[in-house]
Amino acid sequence: MPKINGNEIRPGNVLEHNGGLWAAVKVDHVKPGKGGAFAQVEMRNLRNGSKLNERFRSADKVERVRLEQKDQQFLYQEGENLVFMDTETYEQIELPAEILGERRPFLQDGMTITVEFHDSEALNATLPQKVTCKIAETEPVVKGQTAANSFKPAILENGVKVMVPPFVGQNEDIIVNTETMEYAERA
Template sequence: MPKINGNEIRPGNVLEHDGHLWSAVKVDHVKPGKGGAFAQVELKNLRNGSKLNERFRSADKVERVRLEQKDQQFLYEADGKLVFMDTTTYDQIELDADILGDRRPFLQDGMMIVIEYYEDEALNATLPQKVTCKIVETEPVVKGQTAANSFKPALLDNGVRVMVPPFVGQDEDIVVNTETMEYAERA
């Protein structure tokens, strides 16, 4: 594994620090008036989700870990476990349903997602950035209402509430950004 200097850490980097795997969430480069510069890094443990704030000077060396990314297809959910299949080898793996966090409702049957592996251990799962959902309940369209920064609540077929523009009606398909969990466009 390559070693990098403390000032080369960027958000999204995966590091091995104190015997654990950490993802850099936020990095602030600080140059105090007295003393040397350092990087203030907010780290998130990839195995248990705990957080840690750490300072790395430019002379500090940290192990940067490369995770292997594989596209896998979602098959089904059973007993709080999500079952995925590698489409090239047909191997199936089970992951806890909470690996996706609050984005879990956007997972659909047959959806391809990216699972990140460290050696043979699955550490992270990422949904596609945009997912198509159907609106099951919203206020009716009001004629003459402009779309200038006015949004109305809508309930999606997966149970998630999002804010949509006034011209979007019930039983319409919309595209939702899974990172921000907001309306992106009509489908």
């Protein structure tokens, strides 16, 4: 695995540090008036989710890990596990449902997601950025109401609550951004 200098760390990099795998969440480059420059890095452990703040000087060497990304198709849920199939080799794997965290309700039958592996261990799973959902309930559409920065609450069929513009009604399909978990556009 390649070693990089402390000042080359970027958000999203996966680092091997203190015997664990850490994802750099936030990186601030600091140049104090006295002393050498350093990078203040906020990291999240990929295995247990704990956070850590660490300082890396430019002379510090840190091991950067490359994760292998594979497309996996969601098949079904079995207990607390989700069963996926590799779209190239057709191998099936089971992953715990909490690998998706709060985005779990957006997973739909047959959806293809990206799973990041280190060796054969699945560390992270990413849904497509935009998902189409149906609105289960919301306030009725009011004629003459403009869409000027006013939003109303809506509950999707998967149980997630989002804020939608006033012109969107019940049983309509909308597109939701899975990263921000917010309304993106009408479907």
